[in-house]
Amino acid sequence: MIPRGPVVGQPGRADRVERALRGGGEATVTPTAQRRDARRSRERLLAAAAELFAERGYAGTSLRAVAERAGVDAALVARYYGGKDGLYRAVLAADPVVSPVVEEDDEGDVVDVVDDDETRRRAADELAGLLARTVDRWENSPATTVSQNVFRCDLDDAARAATAERVGERVLPLLRAAAEPPGGPDSELRAELATVILLGITVARTAGTLPALAAADPEELGVYARALLDAVLGCR
Amino acid sequence: MIPRGPVVGQPGRADRVERALRGGGEATVTPTAQRRDARRSRERLLAAAAELFAERGYAGTSLRAVAERAGVDAALVARYYGGKDGLYRAVLAADPVVSPVVEEDDEGDVVDVVDDDETRRRAADELAGLLARTVDRWENSPATTVSQNVFRCDLDDAARAATAERVGERVLPLLRAAAEPPGGPDSELRAELATVILLGITVARTAGTLPALAAADPEELGVYARALLDAVLGCR
DNA sequence: GTATGATGTCATCGCACGATGACATCGCCG
DNA sequence: CGGCGATGTCATCGTGCGATGACATCATAC
Numbered sequence: 038m039i040p041r042g043p044v045v046g047q048p049g050r051a052d053r054v055e056r057a058l059r060g061g062g063e064a065t066v067t068p069t070a071q072r073r074d075a076r077r078s079r080e081r082l083l084a085a086a087a088e089l090f091a092e093r094g095y096a097g098t099s100l101r102a103v104a105e106r107a108g109v110d111a112a113l114v115a116r117y118y119g120g121k122d123g124l125y126r127a128v129l130a131a132d133p134v135v136s137p138v139v140e141e142d143d144e145g146d147v148v149d150v151v152d153d154d155e156t157r158r159r160a161a162d163e164l165a166g167l168l169a170r171t172v173d174r175w176e177n178s179p180a181t182t183v184s185q186n187v188f189r190c191d192l193d194d195a196a197r198a199a200t201a202e203r204v205g206e207r208v209l210p211l212l213r214a215a216a217e218p219p220g221g222p223d224s225e226l227r228a229e230l231a232t233v234i235l236l237g238i239t240v241a242r243t244a245g246t247l248p249a250l251a252a253a254d255p256e257e258l259g260v261y262a263r264a265l266l267d268a269v270l271g272c273r
Numbered sequence: 274m275i276p277r278g279p280v281v282g283q284p285g286r287a288d289r290v291e292r293a294l295r296g297g298g299e300a301t302v303t304p305t306a307q308r309r310d311a312r313r314s315r316e317r318l319l320a321a322a323a324e325l326f327a328e329r330g331y332a333g334t335s336l337r338a339v340a341e342r343a344g345v346d347a348a349l350v351a352r353y354y355g356g357k358d359g360l361y362r363a364v365l366a367a368d369p370v371v372s373p374v375v376e377e378d379d380e381g382d383v384v385d386v387v388d389d390d391e392t393r394r395r396a397a398d399e400l401a402g403l404l405a406r407t408v409d410r411w412e413n414s415p416a417t418t419v420s421q422n423v424f425r426c427d428l429d430d431a432a433r434a435a436t437a438e439r440v441g442e443r444v445l446p447l448l449r450a451a452a453e454p455p456g457g458p459d460s461e462l463r464a465e466l467a468t469v470i471l472l473g474i475t476v477a478r479t480a481g482t483l484p485a486l487a488a489a490d491p492e493e494l495g496v497y498a499r500a501l502l503d504a505v506l507g508c509r
Numbered sequence: 510g511t512a513t514g515a516t517g518t519c520a521t522c523g524c525a526c527g528a529t530g531a532c533a534t535c536g537c538c539g
Numbered sequence: 540c541g542g543c544g545a546t547g548t549c550a551t552c553g554t555g556c557g558a559t560g561a562c563a564t565c566a567t568a569c
Contacts, residue, residue, distance in 0.1 A: 073516055073565060094427040096332035099556065110518055115558065180426060187483065188424035188476045190416060191330040201482050223493075229483040230474070230497055237473030238466070240424045246437050247423065247465040257459075261466055261505060268504040269497060309535060309546055335526060346548055351528065 079117045081107040087128045090182045094189075095125055095196075129199040132183040134207040135235075136170040164215040164270075167208070168263060171235050175255040180243040184236045208232055217271040230269045238262060315353045317343040323364045327418045330425075331361055331432075365435040368419040370443040370472075372406040400451040400506075403444070404499060407471050411491040416479040419443075420472045444468055453507040466505045474498060 085107035089098040100121055104111035118124040174180075186192060186200040212228040212235075238250070238258065245251045250258075321343035325334045336357055340347035354360040410416075422428060422436040448464040448471075474486070474494065481487045486494075 075516065078516080092427065094330070094332065094425075096330065097427050100558090101556080111557090112518070112559080113516085116516085121557065185424070185426060186480075188421070188473065188480055189330075190421060190476070190480045191328065191333050192480070192482070197480075197482050201484070204482070225485040226489050226493075227497070229477075229486040230501075232483060233473045233477045233486065234470065234501070237424065237469045237477070240426070241465075241469045241473070244422075244424055244426045244428070244433075246428070246433050246440070247468060248437070249461040250465040250469065253462050257462075261463070264504055265466075265470070265501055268500055311546065314546080336528090337526080347527090348529080348548070349546085352546085357527065 075117070078107075078109050078113055081109055082114060082117065082124065083127055083131060086124050087131070087182065090125060090128055091179060091185065100124075125196070126199060128182055129186075129196070129203060132181045132203055134181055134183045134203055135167065136173045136178070160211075160214040160219075163211045164266065167211045167235075168259060168266065171239060171262070172255050172259040174239060175242060175258060180236070180240040185240050185243075187232070187236050188240055204232060204236075208235070212266075212270065215266075215270050227269050227271070231266050234265050234269065235262065311353070314343075314345050314349055318345055318350060318353065318360065319363055319367060322360050323367070323418065326361060326364055327415060327421065331357075336360075361432070362435060364418055365422075365432070365439060368417045368439055370417055370419045370439055371403065372409050372414070396447075396450040396455075399447045400502065403447045403471075404495060404502065407475060407498070408491050408495040410475060411478060411494060416472070416476040421476050421479075423468070423472050424476055440468060440472075444471070448502075448506065451502075451506050463505050463507070467502050470501050470505065471498065 082103060086098070086103045089103055089106060092098075100111050100114050103124070104114065114120065114124055118127055183200050183203045186196065187204060192200065209228055209232060212231040213224060216224040216227045216231075218224075241247055242250055242253075242258075318339060322334070322339045325339055325342065328334075336347050336350050339360070340350065350356065350360055354363055419436050419439045422432065423440060428436065445464055445468060448467040449460060452460040452463045452467075454460075477483055478486055478489075478494075
């Protein structure tokens with residue numbers, strides 16, 4: 038194709054109608070209604086990237102596809118995340134791994150905690166909660182990128198480290214605390230084996246290669262998962 | 274770059290010295306010594322592809338890299354396998370998933386069998402054998418492509434079907450036979466859960482994101498795996 | 510009203526990839 | 540010897556990708 042110079046009159050055609058419609062009611066709260074909202078663009082890019090990286094992997098996901106799903110121009114990835122790598126890192130950093138613990142504190146705010154100090158005391162309760170959240174993910178949501186990454190052998194060092202960090206924050210503490218005897222010789226190995234069980238079921242279910250697993254009732258699956266966790270963690 | 278026509282005198286410089294050296298001793302058995310051996314080229318391509326697909330995944334593996342590792346020209350992939358897809362399918366079809374059963378029959382030939390008829394009768398032995406072969410893989414070899422694919426969510430339908438077929442041939446029959454009661458209501462689900470445990474440990478170990486799992490002694494890991502298989506399959 | 514920084518859009522660059530076909534070389538058969 | 544099919548080699552094509560910078564548009568400050 039022959040290179041053309043800039044074209045006048047075409048770009049950025051100032052959708053005043055749409056803008057008037059969308060920005061209508063909330064002028065004082067958010068003067069910048071829909072368009073020209075950097076935070077919104079960043080968040081939409083992050084959400085679209087989280088979906089696509091989980092569905093198609095890093096190499097299989099193009100920035101153009103992410104931008105299209107986000108309804109945003111692909112060049113904004115470079116502006117807000119520095120490039121594909123930065124976007125991927127942001128996705129890993131925001132990955133919940135398992136469904137967040139949603140509790141309301143005294144003021145009614147929603148908080149998401151994996152309480153590291155009290156875990157040992159309430160180990161049994163916490164384990165049951167983790168299992169419930171995992172079963173919840175089996176019901177509703179596909180496996181996240183971090184969960185999948187635990188079983189991916191093609192990660193570079195940075196991605197592997199970020200994955201390990203997220204699993205270490207979100208999953209391992211509870212399982213470590215539930216391993217009996219606490220602090221025993223193999224407690225770390227047993228916690229990681231429990232991770233393989235929980236996340237392995239999650240990921241294999243999303244992958245869909247094992248038909249009975251993909252079709253199984255999540256509650257029934259939870260019963261088996263509980264038995265397996267007890268077997269490896271030594272709870273009874 | 275300006276297109277150039279064919280260059281005379283350069284290509285195919287007839288390494289007579291190397292050929293004479295390598296083909297030296299076995300003229301009658303294999304007249305075509307090293308060069309010009311289609312079978313060898315095919316096999317080297319397949320072996321290199323199996324390594325690289327397992328290390329870097331499908332999208333992360335280039336045909337040029339496969340050809341380089343195989344010591345072969347990249348165009349031969351098209352000739353012998355029709356393209357990248359065909360090469361990948363060939364790798365899946367040849368994937369042993371777990372280390373092959375090596376037995377010697379009466380004539381001393383080496384055979385690799387997963388005996389489907391006798392499995393039920395010898396279920397316990399077979400399960401122990403499968404576990405031993407899996408532990409052996411933990412000692413020596415990285416997880417194969419099929420094993421990894423059980424936990425990959427970015428497969429197309431053909432790759433998923435091929436993966437399911439290989440797992441169904443090589444792993445599931447033994448675990449199905451070991452599920453108690455045999456043919457019970459959840460035997461299929463339990464066999465698939467056992468697959469997730471065995472292959473999940475294998476793949477996560479190769480992935481290297483969980484440090485204690487990656488560093489664990491294979492024999493000790495085998496003890497835990499055995500307990501988990503017993504828990505889900507109902508053997509005791 | 511105008512200057513300025515923030516935000517969004519577009520065209521294009523260079524690169525790596527898979528695929529392809531033309532051509533060279535070899536071994537064999539008559 | 541001469542033809543021919545099998546095998547190997549090379550150059551190149553088209554494509555899609557990530558990255559980049561020039562430019563347009565908007566919101567706000569003054």
